[in-house]
Every structure is written in C-alpha cells, then in structure tokens.
Amino acid sequence: MSSTLILIPAHNEAGRIHRVIEGVRGSHPRADVVVVDDGSTDETGEEARARGARVLRHPFNLGYGASLLTGYVYAKQRGYRRVVQLDGDGQHDPSGISKLLGALDSGADVAVGSRYLAGRSPATSFGRRLGSRLFSWIVTRWTGTRITDPTSGYQAMTATAIAELAHAGFPEDYPDADVLITLSRAGLSLTEVSVDMRERSGGVSMHRGGRAAYYAYKMLLTLSLLPVRRRSPYRAERPSSPARAG
Amino acid sequence: MLSLVFAQGLAMDPQLDSHQKIVAVTLAVATLLVIVELVRRRKLREEFSAIWIGTALILLTMALEPRLLSFFAGLIGAKAPTSALFFGALVFSMLLTLFVTLRLSRITLRSKSLARQTTLTQSELEELRTEVAELRREVTRLQRGGDSTQDGAA
Numbered sequence: 001m002s003s004t005l006i007l008i009p010a011h012n013e014a015g016r017i018h019r020v021i022e023g024v025r026g027s028h029p030r031a032d033v034v035v036v037d038d039g040s041t042d043e044t045g046e047e048a049r050a051r052g053a054r055v056l057r058h059p060f061n062l063g064y065g066a067s068l069l070t071g072y073v074y075a076k077q078r079g080y081r082r083v084v085q086l087d088g089d090g091q092h093d094p095s096g097i098s099k100l101l102g103a104l105d106s107g108a109d110v111a112v113g114s115r116y117l118a119g120r121s122p123a124t125s126f127g128r129r130l131g132s133r134l135f136s137w138i139v140t141r142w143t144g145t146r147i148t149d150p151t152s153g154y155q156a157m158t159a160t161a162i163a164e165l166a167h168a169g170f171p172e173d174y175p176d177a178d179v180l181i182t183l184s185r186a187g188l189s190l191t192e193v194s195v196d197m198r199e200r201s202g203g204v205s206m207h208r209g210g211r212a213a214y215y216a217y218k219m220l221l222t223l224s225l226l227p228v229r230r231r232s233p234y235r236a237e238r239p240s241s242p243a244r245a246g
Numbered sequence: 247m248l249s250l251v252f253a254q255g256l257a258m259d260p261q262l263d264s265h266q267k268i269v270a271v272t273l274a275v276a277t278l279l280v281i282v283e284l285v286r287r288r289k290l291r292e293e294f295s296a297i298w299i300g301t302a303l304i305l306l307t308m309a310l311e312p313r314l315l316s317f318f319a320g321l322i323g324a325k326a327p328t329s330a331l332f333f334g335a336l337v338f339s340m341l342l343t344l345f346v347t348l349r350l351s352r353i354t355l356r357s358k359s360l361a362r363q364t365t366l367t368q369s370e371l372e373e374l375r376t377e378v379a380e381l382r383r384e385v386t387r388l389q390r391g392g393d394s395t396q397d398g399a400a
Contacts, residue, residue: 036365056365062358070362077366172358 004031004101005080008053009067009153010088014042020086021051023094031097034074035088036067044088064153065175072166076159084156086113092154096195100156109161109188112147112180113154113195131216135177138223143184147192150177154195161188171222174215178222185226266328270309277302297345301338 006024010017017035024033035048039061049055056070068085075083084100086092096113103111116132132151139150153176157165164186171178184190281298284290290298308315312327319330 054369056369058365059361062361066358066362070365073362074366074369 002030002032003081004028005071005075005078005083006031006033006097007036007068007071007075007083007085008033008048008088009036009038009064009071009085010040010044010048011038011061011064011067012040012042012044013088014040014044014047016090017044017088018047018051020088020090020092020094021048021053024086024097025052027094028097031084032080034071036070038062038064038067063172065170066172068175069166069170069172072162072170075162076166079159080162081159082156083162085153087153091197093196093198096154096193097156099193099195100154103191103193104156104158106191107189108191109158110180110183110190111156112149112152112190112192113156113197114147114149114152114192115195115197116148117192117194127212131212135219139177139180142181143190145184145190145192147180147190149192150180152176154197164188174218177219178226181223181226267309267312270305270331274302274306274309277305297342304334 006028008017008020008024013020021033021035024031033053035045035053035055037045037048037055037057039058045055045057056074058067058070062070071085072083082101082104084097086094086097092113100111100113116136132149135150136148139147151174161183164183165179180190277298281290281295281302285292285295308318308331315327315330318334319325319327322330322333324330324333
C-alpha cells in the first residue's frame with residue numbers, strides 16, 4: 001500500500017474519468033487511486049475500475065462534499081499519510097499533484113491548487129469572478145495566508161488535516177472557504193500552489209445558475225456563523241492544537 | 247373615531263355562535279379520531295401524535311368553553327375571538343413546520359452517514375473477497391505441490 005492516496009470524487013463522469021485516472025497513473029504510478037462514485041447513473045464506476053482505481057460507490061447521490069468526506073474517512077481508516085483530491089471531470093491537470101505534494105513536504109498541512117495564483121484572469125462569468133474575489137478576500141483576511149482560489153477542489157493534505165475533517169459535520173454540499181478557515185483555526189498551516197486547470201471536458205459544473213446563488217448564500221451564512229458556532233462539527237482530535245490568533 | 251371602535255368591541259359577541267361551535271367541535275373530534283387511528287395502524291409514531299392530540303384537545307376545550315378563547319384573545323390583543331383562533335392556528339403551523347424541518351435535517355444527516363458506512367463496508371467486503379480467493383488459490387497450489395499422495399485423490 002502506498003502512503004499517498006489520490007482521491008477523485010465523480011458524479012456521472014463516464015467518458016472523462018478514464019482520462020483523469022490515466023493522467024494520474026502516468027505521473028504517479030505508485031500512488032493508490034480511489035474514485036468516489038457519487039451514485040452515478042452512467043458507467044463512471046465501471047470505467048474507473050477498469051482503469052485500476054478502487055471505487056467507493058455511494059448507493060445514491062450524496063453531494064460533492066459528502067463524496068470528499070467518504071474519501072477522507074477511507075483515507076483515515078487505511079492510515080494514508082497524504083491525500084490529494086482532484087475532480088473527476090478532467091479540469092485538474094495531474095501535473096499539479098507533484099507541486100501540491102511538494103508543498104506538503106515543505107511543511108504545509110493543506111496545499112490548495114490555485115488557478116489564479118499565476119496571475120491569469122479567470123475566464124468565467126462576472127458573477128463567479130466577483131464571488132471568487134469576495135471569498136478569496138475573506139479567507140485571506142481570516143487565515144492570514146494569501147488564498148486566491150478558495151473554491152478550488154484541487155488540494156493536498158496531510159493525515160493531520162484529514163483527521164480534522166473526517167467526521168460527520170463536514171459540509172456535505174459545497175465545502176471550501178469555510179473548511180479552509182476551520183482548518184486554519186484548528187492550527188493547521190495552509191499554503192497555495194499554482195496549478196493548471198483546463199476547461200471542463202463536458203458534464204455540468206456544480207456552480208451554475210441558482211446553485212451558485214445558493215452557494216454564495218450558504219457560504220456567507222457559514223462564514224458569519226464560524227466564530228460563534230459550536231466547535232463540535234470540526235472538533236480537533238488532538239488535545240493540544242496550537243491556538244492561532246485570527 | 248375611538249368611541250366607534252369601542253362600540254364595535256362592545257357589540258361583538260364574545261361567545262361563539264352555535265354554528266361556529268359545531269364546526270370547531272366536529273373538527274377537533276375528527277382530528278382526534280384520525281390521529282388515534284393513524285397511531286393504531288402504526289402509520290404515525292407515538293412521539294409525533296402527542297403534538298396533534300394536544301392541538302385537538304385545545305381546540306375542543308376552546309370550542310366548549312368560549313370564555314377561554316375570549317381570554318386568549320384579550321391576552322394577545324385580538325379584537326375578535328375568531329382572529330385569535332386563526333392566530334393560534336398559524337403559530338401552531340409554524341412551530342410544527344419548524345419541528346418537521348429539524349427532524350428532516352437530522353434524518354438527512356443520518357441517511358448520508360449510513361450511506362457512507364454502507365459504501366465503505368461494501369468496499370472492504372470486496373477487498374476481503376479478493377483476498378480470500380487469492381488465499382484459496384494459494385492453499386490449493388500448496389496442497390497439490392506439497393503432498394503428491396493426496397494429489398491423485400484431490
């Protein structure tokens with residue numbers, strides 16, 4: 001068993017997932033690859049299995065965050081030291097994996113792959129750009145680390161961060177800005193790494209239309225509740241986590 | 247102007263007329279019967295029935311003793327006992343809805359958690375099956391190679 005787990009949440013990504021797995025296997029042949037098939041109605045699971053990935057199949061659609069959580073719990077149970085998560089739709093270039101793992105080697109607990117760090121302006125709609133800017137500003141203020149792409153699903157984390165996240169209470173729909181802030185508050189160190197992202201090779205983005213509006217609402221609510229909310233959902237499992245001013 | 251409102255208030259009958267009374271009592275008794283029957287058929291859990299039985303009983307009491315309703319109307323500053331009744335019903339519905347959404351949140355969380363556990367157990371089961379199959383093959387191979395006298399018998 002490898003000590004690194006590549007975690008790929010996927011929902012209806014048949015026709016695309018095989019390229020993602022091949023890309024990952026090509027650059028990291030020794031890492032274990034797990035695909036969380038989130039109740040797909042197509043052949044996502046079979047396709048992933050055929051390419052040599054272990055498939056964890058949800059009996060029905062649980063959501064993106066829930067898929068990540070399944071992966072974290074799996075990683076924790078199996079004692080993986082590091083987890084890299086990337087989306088199953090082919091947006092995330094596997095070449096970023098080495099950079100993210102490199103950031104963990106340099107002492108970070110969580111490395112976030114950013115599209116924007118290299119200075120490229122995002123080729124998305126105005127609304128998304130505005131939301132992205134806003135959450136980026138909030139997360140940067142709160143964590144004290146410059147985070148330009150808080151909604152990025154391309155991340156690497158250590159077992160310590162996984163232990164922090166792998167329990168019920170993890171946001172099961174759209175985890176991102178709030179999770180980063182929570183991890184930072186738990187005393188874990190964040191860093192951001194520039195990665196390449198491609199346009200989606202098909203399928204449907206999670207952040208679209210009304211869902212994007214709900215996302216923005218939910219994130220603002222969660223963020224404003226963070227300081228007063230009970231710690232229990234993200235309780236630190238280590239008794240003496242260094243408190244961080246923030 | 248003020249005296250007009252006052253006069254209206256005096257003129258208003260604090261008692262429900264018999265028509266209103268019949269409707270209210272019928273409604274309360276029907277609710278009670280339906281709830282009891284649903285519990286009997288195990289369609290409704292006992293814990294949820296309490297809130298409905300309670301409501302029906304309050305409705306029944308108020309219908310049979312309209313002074314209670316008038317008292318309640320005065321308490322919340324309602325001008326007519328009937329609007330007090332509506333107000334009470336609205337508050338009850340809101341509370342019930344809140345209660346139901348709370349339960350729904352919990353059930354959602356639990357079903358997701360259950361689904362996750364099933365997923366992980368399933369994966370572990372598949373892994374164990376593969377391992378057992380490999381071990382079986384290995385045992386068979388060792389038996390064949392290790393003991394030539396049993397080889398013919400097997």
